Amino acid sequence: MRVARLALCKILFSHLSRMHRPSASRQMSIAAGLKNSSIFQSQGLIGGKWIGAYNGKTLQVNNPSTGEVIADVPLMGRRETNDAISSAYDAFPSWSKLTAAERSRCLRKWYDLIMSHKEELGQLITLEQGKPLKEALGEVSYGASFIEFFAEEAKRVYGDIIPATLDDRRLFVLKQPVGVVGAITPWNFPLAMITRKVGPALACGCTVVVKPSELTPLTALAAAELALQAGIPPGVLNVVMGNAPDIGDALVTSPQVRKISFTGSTAVGKKLMAGVAGTVKRISLELGGNAPCIVFDDADLDVAVKGALAAKFRNSGQTCVCANRVIVQEGIYEKFAAAFSKAVQNLQVGDGFTEGVVQGPLINEAAVQKVESFIQDSISKGAKIILGGKRHSLGMTFYEPTVVTDVRSDMLLAREEVFGPVAPLMRFKTEEEAIRIANDTNAGLAAYIFTNNVQRTWRVSEALEYGLVGVNEGLISTEVAPFGGVKQSGLGREGSKYGMDEYLELKYVCLGDMNRK
Secondary structure (H helix, E strand, C coil), X not given: CHHHHHHHHHHHHHHHHHHHCCCHHHXXXXXXXXHCCCCCCCCEEECCEEECCCCCCXXXXXXXXXXXXXXXXXXXXXXXXHHHHHHHHHHHHHHHHCCHHHHHHHHHHHHHHHHHCHHHHHHHHHHHHCCCHHHHHHHHHHHHHHHHHHHXXXXXXXXXXXXXXXXXXXXXXXXXXXXXXXXXXXXCCCCHHHHHHHHHHHHHCCEEEEECCCCCHXXXXXXXXXXXXXXXXXXXXXXXCECHHHHHHHHHHCCCEEEEEEECCHHHHHHHHHHHHHHCCEEEEEXXXXXXXXXXXXXXXXXXXXXXXXXXXXXXHCCCCCEEEEEEECCCHHHHHHHHHHHHHCCCECCCCCCCCCECCCCCHHHHHHHHHHHHHHHHCCCEEEECCCECCCCCCCECCEXXXXXXXXXXXXXXXXXXXXXEEEEECCHHHHHHHHHCCCCCCEEEEECCCHHHHHHHHHHCCCCEEEECCCCCCCCCCCECCCHHHEECCECCHHHHHXXXXXXXXXXXXXXXX
């Protein structure tokens, strides 16, 4: 009887493995359908025209689930970027002089088109980035929400009247667009990281040159195509991709670019910050995180498990606000570890187009090797793998959802961003110790706490050195709230009414001789 049960288990396991294994033929069929859609583009956009690299070179965009080539895109560099900057510079006077209502209508039309093509954009995100389709569709709605929100905020850029100190003067303050913006975006949210920057920039009257990640440029190009269809004039939005160092250098050194907005690693952000010094540009940076997720003894266990799961494993752990350290009070540690591991064990890994899958692949081989090195470091220092801890049997860049216990602050898992499906569990005794552990990092983007004590909620939220704090909730990003970090997690804020300020200059005007008749 036992032999029969074992045989049945093997059959079921084999069936489940096949069910979630990436189907290259199916994804190639989806890719072929998208290439025939009205939104698909595979060239750069400069001055309203779709063009290739001037030297004819291209780079491949690969599907991380299968390794298949989705498309070839131009390998652009400094020359193409300089032309894109010139195009944006030439378009700025007319775009900035449109009324706020006119710009608002263009953005609203863009939002409508994005939402009407939600399914295609979601499929494109899953193809080139790997996240499950349900999650990709969620990103489309999230990304579109910034365009909708800033279409409305375009009409709310108010100046100010200042009471004068002399009776023959009138003092007032204008808010004017900063100028040409260089927006450099990452691969983990191919649509939302673009709309979160381009939405407020266009609403304020700025023009933009977008440099998407060379790993996921197709979503950016599709979004740009929809912007053209929405009536956003040529040159207002430009897209270049390819040689990242050359493109980035052209953007930061050009005197025609007056603002850089970057989302990505802290190391690259520091280089950009140094680079803009030569032309004294404004810069906003959304950089790496090392998010603590603090679970107190008085937390609701089910709420804490659900929230930590969402905060850690969204996008296979590849977000800057993912819980990087799950810090659990000793009284609930064992119960939480058991319940959390059980929940993680139920996460289905596989092809993002397969129903029920919630964990896709990591973006590339380098990402997997980074996770492996962090795991090896933790094991060598005494941590224990209680779930996962190795590449998935699906192959490619799939990695098993992993839970690690007995993690200490000297391990890489606690010091740096793992950017993968690995949840390190740490233990603490007192509230003061939890705050000390949480703040013991150069990063300061997002933090999460789980407690049913209202007074503790206020104390800990105020004591945490982070730009975002989620209380009893693992998914906290929204277009109506400011997103950004402190310390080495960046400068400035995106989203909300505060996101508009990043693209506006204040001008003080003094009108004198008011008493002359």
